[in-house]
Amino acid sequence: MDQIVQTFIIGLSNGLIFALVALGYSLVYGIIELINFAHGDVFMLGSMIALLLISGVFGVTAATPPLMIVVIVAAVILITMAVTATINVTIERLAYRPLRNAPKLAPLISAIGMSFVLQNIALLVAGPANKSIDNILPPVNLLSYIGVNTVELSFRQVFVAVVTVPLLIGMSWFVAKTKQGKAMRATAQDPDTAGLMGVDVNRTIAFTFLIGGALAGAAGVVQILYNNVTVWNLGFRFGLNAFTSAVLGGIGNLPGAVLGALVLGQINAFSDRYVAANWTNAIVFMVLIGVLVFKPTGLLGQQLADRA
Amino acid sequence: MTAIVESERRPGGFGGWLGHISEVLGGIPAGYRDALRQHRTRTIILTVLAILFLTYPILNRFVLQGFSRNVFPLPIPDDTVLTFMLIFSIMAVGLNIVAGFAGLLDLGYVAFYAIGAYTAAFLASPHFGVVSIVLLANVPQGFPGIHIPFWFIVPLAMIIAGTFGALLGAPTLRLRGDYLAIVTLGFGEIVPVVFRNLADVTIRFNFLFINFSAEHLNLTGGPLGINPIDAPYLPGLGIIFNASSGFAPVYLAMILLALGVLFARNLERSRIGRAWMAIREDELAAEMMGVHTVRTKLLAFALGASFAGIAGSLQASYLGATTSDFFQFSTSILVLIMVILGGIGNIWGVIVGAVAIQYVNLTLLPYLGQQIQSIAPSFPNPAQFNFLFFGLILVVMMRFRPEGFIPNRQRAAQLSAHVLAAAAAERGEVIGLDNTGLDIDENVELAPPGQSEVGQDARSAETTDEARDL
Numbered sequence: 001m002d003q004i005v006q007t008f009i010i011g012l013s014n015g016l017i018f019a020l021v022a023l024g025y026s027l028v029y030g031i032i033e034l035i036n037f038a039h040g041d042v043f044m045l046g047s048m049i050a051l052l053l054i055s056g057v058f059g060v061t062a063a064t065p066p067l068m069i070v071v072i073v074a075a076v077i078l079i080t081m082a083v084t085a086t087i088n089v090t091i092e093r094l095a096y097r098p099l100r101n102a103p104k105l106a107p108l109i110s111a112i113g114m115s116f117v118l119q120n121i122a123l124l125v126a127g128p129a130n131k132s133i134d135n136i137l138p139p140v141n142l143l144s145y146i147g148v149n150t151v152e153l154s155f156r157q158v159f160v161a162v163v164t165v166p167l168l169i170g171m172s173w174f175v176a177k178t179k180q181g182k183a184m185r186a187t188a189q190d191p192d193t194a195g196l197m198g199v200d201v202n203r204t205i206a207f208t209f210l211i212g213g214a215l216a217g218a219a220g221v222v223q224i225l226y227n228n229v230t231v232w233n234l235g236f237r238f239g240l241n242a243f244t245s246a247v248l249g250g251i252g253n254l255p256g257a258v259l260g261a262l263v264l265g266q267i268n269a270f271s272d273r274y275v276a277a278n279w280t281n282a283i284v285f286m287v288l289i290g291v292l293v294f295k296p297t298g299l300l301g302q303q304l305a306d307r308a
Numbered sequence: 309m310t311a312i313v314e315s316e317r318r319p320g321g322f323g324g325w326l327g328h329i330s331e332v333l334g335g336i337p338a339g340y341r342d343a344l345r346q347h348r349t350r351t352i353i354l355t356v357l358a359i360l361f362l363t364y365p366i367l368n369r370f371v372l373q374g375f376s377r378n379v380f381p382l383p384i385p386d387d388t389v390l391t392f393m394l395i396f397s398i399m400a401v402g403l404n405i406v407a408g409f410a411g412l413l414d415l416g417y418v419a420f421y422a423i424g425a426y427t428a429a430f431l432a433s434p435h436f437g438v439v440s441i442v443l444l445a446n447v448p449q450g451f452p453g454i455h456i457p458f459w460f461i462v463p464l465a466m467i468i469a470g471t472f473g474a475l476l477g478a479p480t481l482r483l484r485g486d487y488l489a490i491v492t493l494g495f496g497e498i499v500p501v502v503f504r505n506l507a508d509v510t511i512r513f514n515f516l517f518i519n520f521s522a523e524h525l526n527l528t529g530g531p532l533g534i535n536p537i538d539a540p541y542l543p544g545l546g547i548i549f550n551a552s553s554g555f556a557p558v559y560l561a562m563i564l565l566a567l568g569v570l571f572a573r574n575l576e577r578s579r580i581g582r583a584w585m586a587i588r589e590d591e592l593a594a595e596m597m598g599v600h601t602v603r604t605k606l607l608a609f610a611l612g613a614s615f616a617g618i619a620g621s622l623q624a625s626y627l628g629a630t631t632s633d634f635f636q637f638s639t640s641i642l643v644l645i646m647v648i649l650g651g652i653g654n655i656w657g658v659i660v661g662a663v664a665i666q667y668v669n670l671t672l673l674p675y676l677g678q679q680i681q682s683i684a685p686s687f688p689n690p691a692q693f694n695f696l697f698f699g700l701i702l703v704v705m706m707r708f709r710p711e712g713f714i715p716n717r718q719r720a721a722q723l724s725a726h727v728l729a730a731a732a733a734e735r736g737e738v739i740g741l742d743n744t745g746l747d748i749d750e751n752v753e754l755a756p757p758g759q760s761e762v763g764q765d766a767r768s769a770e771t772t773d774e775a776r777d778l
Binding site for chain 2: 115
């Protein structure tokens with residue numbers, strides 16, 4: 001029982017990080033029907049930038065006073081989000097916007113190319129080896145305070161939730177309630193009509209990439225503080241996990257993406273624990289294929305039946 | 309005047325243009341004379357290219373490599389690189405069937421390459437040491453493992469890879485476009501994982517009276533893969549085609565590629581090839597016109613996969629080893645880049661793409677790397693960042709030249725239909741002024757062979773095909 005709860009907690013933390021990246025896939029697919037293959041790599045760049053900021057620029061170690069760490073982590077999250085948002089918007093401008101009217105597979109191929117470009121930029125800058133940082137979050141089991149010692153809920157797992165949940169809620173609020181969110185939904189439904197109604201379609205699409213990039217950046221920071229390690233090709237596997245989450249939940253559907261990510265986080269954790277870690281990737285891909293083939297609308301998707 | 313049309317209808321081939329010239333001397337319209345001249349030039353160029361292609365491996369080994377070694381270091385490919393250029397050409401021709409002819413983007417093509425390689429590894433190595441099956445192979449009787457000659461493995465690998473192509477293609481038939489691409493990507497990732505992980509398999513089967521158990525079976529050699537694999541061997545001449553036998557494997561790969569090209573070209577011009585193109589252009593319309601879309605798409609997957617089966621079995625037999633690390637997503641993308649760079653849908657284009665990309669990948673970048681490292685050791689080696697260039701190629705090609713450098717005629721025609729229509733009208737006028745008394749349709753026949761097909765694109769695919777076959 002303890003083992004199952006423990007696996008569940010690990011899966012939940014995984015799932016929350018997946019959710020931030022999955023939202024980026026889902027937002028972009030919802031609005032221009034593009035599988036933004038490079039999105040996972042934007043996330044990877046986010047973790048690299050965070051690593052650089054934490055250990056290089058700010059020089060944070062486990063010995064830094066806690067209050068300083070809180071301030072610095074908040075700053076790192078904001079800076080990384082800004083940088084990855086800029087990167088994502090630039091990618092859209094250079095690689096996707098010129099192909100807006102091309103056949104549907106052209107932007108996908110361009111995105112795959114972009115993914116390799118980003119990976120190799122990271123490889124060029126950071127080298128082929130894993131890059132790691134010290135764990136700067138206190139290594140305590142929060143459950144030990146209430147007398148449970150057999151299951152571990154570490155501080156960093158709570159940290160994951162503290163960062164991701166407000167972002168996810170804020171994101172849903174933004175898309176549902178603000179004027180810009182309404183423009184995004186209108187463009188997703190029908191870009192031409194949205195344009196006629198006074199929505200600046202290009203700006204709205206760029207804005208969608210901005211938000212997606214920012215979320216991926218936040219996910220990158222969370223991932224480096226949670227796992228303390230990143231590598232140049234992290235984005236491929238992670239990105240496919242996040243994309244699978246988005247598809248599982250119903251791509252284009254934002255709450256669906258979060259739900260899909262939480263489910264996939266559990267699938268990952270339970271597969272790692274109870275099957276074998278070297279089969280997890282294959283299992284995730286089988287989930288992806290199964291959903292795409294048998295239920296392409298996903299768990300919560302509704303409007304995309306004609307696209308699959 | 310009929311004679312002109314008749315001679316135009318003759319089958320081509322080297323020297324075919326001589327027949328044209330002798331038959332139509334005197335009294336021929338100026339436009340048609342130009343056409344003949346163009347056709348002749350084309351034939352000469354093609355003949356020269358074919359001779360160069362055939363003699364290049366020898367030239368490369370005895371002249372260019374020697375020059376590079378002894379006089380001045382140049383980025384000259386070695387025999388292994390040449391072989392890999394051709395192995396990947398076979399793959400590119402195969403992927404072109406799936407992605408170019410049928411328009412199904414396959415991002416997991418490497419899976420079939422892996423299946424071909426492991427077919428060779430299972431059937432021509434001491435891996436399954438518990439049995440000893442030696443069939444006409446270049447190993448002594450009683451040698452452990454299964455040993456079947458390469459010549460039988462190639463068709464087997466084609467069949468096995470093709471079967472998997474159909475099996476993996478089957479569930480994707482309902483999907484279109486990007487979803488299909490992602491599902492194939494998933495298959496491409498699963499297959500190498502399966503090969504990597506099936507190194508310690510325990511099967512226990514206990515049902516009713518049947519009790520079967522096999523423990524710790526090493527099926528695939530795990531992360532280490534399988535080696536040694538028997539090299540292809542030609543009994544009559546006693547040639548072994550492995551990495552240390554000079555340019556012989558290059559010619560073996562060349563022959564396999566030639567057979568593949570022949571097969572692909574015939575497929576393209578066949579009923580099934582026209583069905584693929586119909587599906588590519590508009591699946592719904594094709595179905596309404598009576599194209600059996602399910603069978604046609606499955607055939608595209610199966611036939612495309614069988615080419616990767618050839619390439620995989622050749623690669624494994626040639627290198628004498630295989631591991632799952634050879635078969636990564638990046639390999640699928642590398643083949644896709646070859647197809648897109650060369651010209652999606654055009655067999656010659658994708659071969660040029662494959663040769664060019666493999667040259668850059670395996671010879672030029674390592675060479676530049678060496679040169680740079682010898683001047684500035686701290687500077688990054690471009691060979692390690694090959695996919696930076698390849699990724700950029702994809703982005704730039706999609707942006708500026710999505711049809712590739714040697715585009716498929718039909719696709720090029722679609723892209724600039726109005727320009728060509730104007731040109732055809734102009735040709736018609738020129739010939740009309742010559743007062744040949746031909747009607748419009750025959751005017752099209754009179755156009756130079758290279759261009760006539762473009763003019764015919766306005767007609768149905770059926771007509772185009774007949775005109776080409778005649």
